[in-house]
Amino acid sequence: MDGYEQMILLGIGLGTLVRMIELRIDYRQYPGYPHGYVVHSTLGFIAAALGALVIPALLEENYVAVTILGAAAQQFQNIRTMERDFLTEIETTELVPRGIAYIENIAKVFEARNYLAMMTAFFTTIGYYFLNLIGGLIVGGLTAYFLDKIMVQKTVGNIANIRVADLEFSGPTGSNIGVEGVVMMNVGLKEALEQWKKAGIGIAIEPKDDDARATLANIGQRQAIVHDVANQLGVKLDIGVVDYTPLARLNLDTGRVYMIIIPIEPDEECVKQAVSSTPILEEARRRPLQSKAGSAAAD
Structure with missing residues (x-):
């Protein structure tokens, strides 16, 4: 995909950055540092890379490459399963347990944040293609902001x-x-x-x-x-x-x-x-x- 290097790198960079920003450690201390950061940062990079490759693949009429998104979705579902299993295993160490519903909620959030990285990278490349580098940054940033606001949970x-x-x-x-x-x-x-x-x-x-x-x-x-x-x-x-x-x-x-x-x-x-x-x-x-x-x- 010669000629698309800057577009792809911009999408990967912004998508990964958004995922890193979402890796906030609060009072729950989860994900842990540094191992949890390494795992989820790597997965965020992979998600961003997949999102950034869609537009170049379509422009090159390489439709087979686009089907990899289906496999990626399956992998992100596996992330949800991994988080659920991990938190369930350590539930017995909690003096006051989280509960099954809370565990499922946390697992779902970690899955969704990989889609956030992917969509940010995807729309960044669209903005780059139809506008320019600055346009790509603006479109990608607005996408990340909008999706992040949608994902905000209400509180008690x-x-x-x-x-x-x-x-x-x-x-x-x-x-x-x-x-x-x-x-x-x-x-x-x-x-x-x-x-x-x-x-x-x-x-x-x-x-x-x-x-x-x-x-x-x-x-x-x-x-x-x-x-x-x-x-x-x-x-x-x-x-x-x-x-x-x-x-x-x-x-x-x-x-x-x-x-x-x-x-x-x-x-x-x-x-x-x-x-x-x-x-x-x-x-x-x-x-x-x-x-x-x-x-x-x-x-």
């Missing part, structure tokens, strides 16, 4: 109101821990009960509409909230110490979700922020209001 704070709620201790011995009438757990040890009274924090998550109510009722979504809060603020928990396990329970009458936790950093506002920033899992998202029956029932 977008669909629910979050507030701190007092822990309630009921029962003959005061060993039932609850929030606003919802019993969360029974604590048998006096020492554990004292810890809950001293440092325990209760959170009420009130859905803004029936769509949010159905989403928050999902077990995977609630587990993701508990995991993210424990991951960001720490949790006083160890193997076999079940009395300190953070929990999220549903009020069946109101649809509110209540969470209790003893964080290492006992700052109520920070706990609220951690809950608010938890992503809404695609696998947990529900839209009953989009159906005729659900909309009529809500009225």
Whole structure:
């Protein structure tokens, strides 16, 4: 493909750069550094290379080369499987597990980001062909920006109101821990009960509409909230110490979700922020209001 070197290199370069920018390590520490960076940077480079080769292949009427995109899509699906299997294997090492739904969500994101690199490279070469080098950079940059905005996930704070709620201790011995009438757990040890009274924090998550109510009722979504809060603020928990396990329970009458936790950093506002920033899992998202029956029932 003589004469297309600059076009191809521009597409590969911008596509790989976009994938590198998306490799951000946050509080989840995933992907890990440096091994995770090497793996996903290499895959991003391959995805960008495939996207950059499409236009030159079509211009040369080499249609067989374009069929390699089908094989690439299969490989990216294998990436999703690889991430899912890896996270599932290490799930037993988490004091507060992510949950199957959260794992599937993470795996899907890593697959999608390779398509982001591929599409960025593809549209960069289109811009280069019809415009020039600067045009290719602009078209590729706008493509990456637009796709990145589409891929942004909503958070719990977008669909629910979050507030701190007092822990309630009921029962003959005061060993039932609850929030606003919802019993969360029974604590048998006096020492554990004292810890809950001293440092325990209760959170009420009130859905803004029936769509949010159905989403928050999902077990995977609630587990993701508990995991993210424990991951960001720490949790006083160890193997076999079940009395300190953070929990999220549903009020069946109101649809509110209540969470209790003893964080290492006992700052109520920070706990609220951690809950608010938890992503809404695609696998947990529900839209009953989009159906005729659900909309009529809500009225």
